Amino acid sequence: MSTTLSKNEMLRELFVKYGLHKEDTFKSPQGWTIITRSGIDKIQAEADIDIDYEMLELTQGKSAAVKATATWNDRKLTTFGEANEKNCRQSYVLAMAEKRAMSRIVLKLTGFYALGVFGQDESDDFVDANKYQLKKSI
Numbered sequence: 001m002s003t004t005l006s007k008n009e010m011l012r013e014l015f016v017k018y019g020l021h022k023e024d025t026f027k028s029p030q031g032w033t034i035i036t037r038s039g040i041d042k043i044q045a046e047a048d049i050d051i052d053y054e055m056l057e058l059t060q061g062k063s064a065a066v067k068a069t070a071t072w073n074d075r076k077l078t079t080f081g082e083a084n085e086k087n088c089r090q091s092y093v094l095a096m097a098e099k100r101a102m103s104r105i106v107l108k109l110t111g112f113y114a115l116g117v118f119g120q121d122e123s124d125d126f127v128d129a130n131k132y133q134l135k136k137s138i
Helices: 007-017 037-047 093-110 129-137
Strands: 025-027 033-035 051-059 063-072 075-084 117-119
Touching (some): 033 037, 051 093, 063 093, 075 093
Antiparallel strands (some): 051 063, 063 075
């Protein structure tokens, strides 16, 4: 990927490289580009990223922290995912911490994070407003 490209051009190249489509992304209410859970799965599969997880904390189902480590293209990276009563509306905090760790490591390794792209699971505030409105009306 050339460094002379604009951010949008670099994102377009990454979307093509990893087989992402419009339905794999949305804009958050804050204006950030968000990749859906299925989009993260597509990127991980296409890039063939193997992730090792380590549970660091689990407190009576109220908080969890997970460490994710992956080696990909001669880069080794470690990052973390966390979920607790303050940042997660779900009752399955361990699974959410794992999803957050996975999103972060996949997006960091593949260059999306450097372009300001986040994973849907990283924040309960990252909801697709169009789908949320549709669900409310049904």
